[in-house]
Amino acid sequence: MDHSSKRLTVIHPISILYMKYYSINRQSPEVNFKEATIRGQAPDKGLYFPGYIPKLDAGFVKNFDQLSNEEIAFRVIQPYVGDTIPEEILLRIVSETVNFPIPLVRVNEWASSLELFHGNTLAFKDIGARFMSRCLGYFVKDQSKKVTVLVATSGDTGGAVADGFYGVDDIDVVILYPSGKVSMVQEKQLSTLGKNIHAVEVAGSFDDCQQMVKQAFMDQTLSQQLFLTSANSINVARWLPQQFFYFFAAKQWSGKHDPLVISVPSGNVGNICAGLLARQSGLSINHLIAACNANDVVPSFMKSGQYRPQKSVATISNAMDVGDPSNFVRILEMFNNKIDDLQQALSSYTISDEETKKAIREVYNDHGYLLDPHGAVGYLSLQKYLQQENLSQGIFLETAHPVKFYDVVEPLIGKSIDLPEPVARLMNLPKVAVQMPATFSSLKDYLMTLS
């Protein structure tokens, strides 16, 4: 079917549009937003992709900087949600999603930082997790079985998911994490909430946790007893709301006469893929930069056109230690696998730990601004691109609060950083976690007790 843009450019975009999602593997039926959110992944293991990319209406593109963050978010996400959530409920979901400040802060003469870390768990994943939890909460209201969200975490995802789903009716959340391998702050974020959030401390590695979760999804008995779903970062309801960041950046961009360049610290490349989507919809971003650490699959793809997944290597920006970024197929899909077109929109750089540390120290000393290791990779990649293209300024996304990585940051600046309020409060609460050996049978027994 020809998704002509005629219907999409109406002044009032809240219309009869009915967005469908197809699997990139093309072996599964098309679904609506509700189905895609509940399933996470298509039955053929492909990622869901929107059937067409909505075009923003010209009036909106011109004047969105006059609108509140809530209104912007609503207008951007509504076409993707279609008729699966009524307007007034979507408005409430969106306002609960963007209910914290996302300021653009000037760091020096060429760099501004979009601070995405003012949410409860101090990282940008709060936005996707909050949006998804509320959509899922709405979708399961008419479900006879209670829904159980099962997720394995190496650190940050668990906290954002726990906080996002906390207190959402009819949903239990079970978070598996590797004992002794997450930071104290991260562990507190998972294990102190209680209510519908259950922390499971596994005597094993992150890979063991992931393996246990995978087995649970394939288990017949469990799927009869429970309605199991995941809160994986490939879920469309976590991926799509990340587009908001790029509108909030553009809204606050003072260099209206300069081309807009945004550098994005990248791991699984979900965030930057959302930025590319916003650009395709008509937001005027000139160029995006995938800022990577030593895990350089994307930078080497942009050079060679060859996608070569690697084993991940450990770095100080560990939320980006990804050797086979799961959202990369979505980027290729968006550009019909045409690397020339992709290169118009995207550049990518790899930054070493040494460069990252040096930048954290220098930016703090010279400009009084404290970068976290991920933001520092974004900052340095922006610098490389601006120099290469002879441009005068740009934006990088600051994806986490530096205190989350205090063990890296504090020695570099020679002083300690205070915990912000939402986290300081958690540090005094007792950890409550179920201890478990790294075997699927223990997880199965435990899940059966929840049903």
Ligand SMILES: *Cc1c(COP(=O)(O)O)cnc(C)c1O
């Ligand atoms: C998850 C994460 C990233 C990487 O985001 P992707 O969408 O996976 O590319 C970057 N920085 C921080 C702090 C993160 O937690």
